[in-house]
Amino acid sequence: MTSLSDLPIRDDLRGLTPYGAPESRVPIALNVNENTHAIPEAVAHDIVTSIARAILTVNRYPEREFPVLRDSLAAYLGHGLTRDSIWAANGSNEVLQQILQAFGGQGRSVLGFPPTYSMHSIIARGTGTRWISADRDDDFLISPATAVRQVEEHSPDVVFLCSPNNPTGTPLDPDTIVAVYDATDGIVVVDEAYAEFAPAGAPTALDLLPGRERLIVSRTMSKAFAFAGARVGYLAADPAITDALRLVRLPYHLSALTQAAAIAALDHAPEMLAMVDDIRQQRDRLLVELPKLGYHAWDSWANFVLFGGVDDPASVFEQLLAEGIIIRDVGMPGHLRVTAGTEAETTAFLDALARITAR
Numbered sequence: 001m002t003s004l005s006d007l008p009i010r011d012d013l014r015g016l017t018p019y020g021a022p023e024s025r026v027p028i029a030l031n032v033n034e035n036t037h038a039i040p041e042a043v044a045h046d047i048v049t050s051i052a053r054a055i056l057t058v059n060r061y062p063e064r065e066f067p068v069l070r071d072s073l074a075a076y077l078g079h080g081l082t083r084d085s086i087w088a089a090n091g092s093n094e095v096l097q098q099i100l101q102a103f104g105g106q107g108r109s110v111l112g113f114p115p116t117y118s119m120h121s122i123i124a125r126g127t128g129t130r131w132i133s134a135d136r137d138d139d140f141l142i143s144p145a146t147a148v149r150q151v152e153e154h155s156p157d158v159v160f161l162c163s164p165n166n167p168t169g170t171p172l173d174p175d176t177i178v179a180v181y182d183a184t185d186g187i188v189v190v191d192e193a194y195a196e197f198a199p200a201g202a203p204t205a206l207d208l209l210p211g212r213e214r215l216i217v218s219r220t221m222s223k224a225f226a227f228a229g230a231r232v233g234y235l236a237a238d239p240a241i242t243d244a245l246r247l248v249r250l251p252y253h254l255s256a257l258t259q260a261a262a263i264a265a266l267d268h269a270p271e272m273l274a275m276v277d278d279i280r281q282q283r284d285r286l287l288v289e290l291p292k293l294g295y296h297a298w299d300s301w302a303n304f305v306l307f308g309g310v311d312d313p314a315s316v317f318e319q320l321l322a323e324g325i326i327i328r329d330v331g332m333p334g335h336l337r338v339t340a341g342t343e344a345e346t347t348a349f350l351d352a353l354a355r356i357t358a359r
């Protein structure tokens with residue numbers, strides 16, 4: 001049998017491993033920050049109706065510029081945004097990939113601040129963009145001075161920021177975003193996959209878009225919108241950015257069925273987002289209960305909590321898995337990450353962890 005290393009694969013991909021969140025189908029899956037609430041059945045029926053209508057014309061290519069979906073996304077985001085400032089793809093991972101296809105690539109670099117979303121460096125690799133790891137301050141914070149110093153040192157073509165950050169859950173001060181923008185001539189991407197879980201009235205990088213034509217804010221329907229399986233991510237930026245992405249996207253990259261599903265879901269945004277408050281409550285419960293078990297819980301503005309003080313993360317992970325609960329070992333010494341689930345799921349996790357901790 002041929003193995004990967006026997007193939008004439010690109011030298012820069014030799015010996016690498018793919019994105020590796022374990023995919024075990026267990027009763028309680030709190031490992032990839034999905035919304036664990038199903039979408040409301042009434043909304044599901046409307047989405048199915050919309051898909052059913054779209055499938056009648058599926059012999060034709062979909063609308064290449066997906067104007068209706070972009071209008072819907074602009075209306076959802078507000079901030080005076082219009083269709084021209086919006087772009088979408090099959091998950092925000094694809095949006096990020098298109099950004100690096102257009103602004104990164106061979107001979108170019110992207111700078112990020114680990115620990116951060118593992119896909120940022122993986123997408124860099126796939127697009128042949130050199131990944132530069134920058135340091136954070138204590139407590140996973142990034143001060144404007146710390147960020148600017150490293151941006152000036154490395155002069156990257158693209159900077160990836162993540163707010164709130166995955167896997168730490170920690171927010172990013174808008175002052176840092178502005179300072180990074182002012183310190184570079186390159187593209188600044190703020191990945192706001194978890195923005196809807198932030199406290200009411202929290203700042204978003206969308207506030208910073210006017211007058212900053214190199215700033216990109218990426219969002220997703222995978223998390224708060226409970227739409228992970230549909231694969232819809234999007235961004236807001238200057239219209240010139242979306243023109244750049246048209247140069248690298250595949251024609252008709254968003255299927256007619258995806259567009260129909262997303263438009264119908266956005267028509268029901270309040271119902272789709274109804275569980276966000278509940279999830280925030282479960283997250284806050286984790287923030288209170290984990291310390292009672294002796295762990296350090298990092299403050300989170302997302303739908304997950306990173307906790308430290310775990311003597312043997314791999315062992316705790318396995319013991320939880322044996323009880324039908326999967327969380328995430330993000331490879332940080334002494335740490336594990338857990339998604340805030342339904343009340344029952346969160347209770348099951350906390351009860352199991354209490355038993356494991358007492359052993």
Ligand SMILES: *Cc1c(COP(=O)(O)O)cnc(C)c1O
Nearest residue numbers: 091092093117166193220222233
């Ligand atoms: C989950 C996540 C995404 C979402 O990716 P999709 O491709 O939209 O499902 C993007 N960024 C971060 C930081 C995430 O954690």
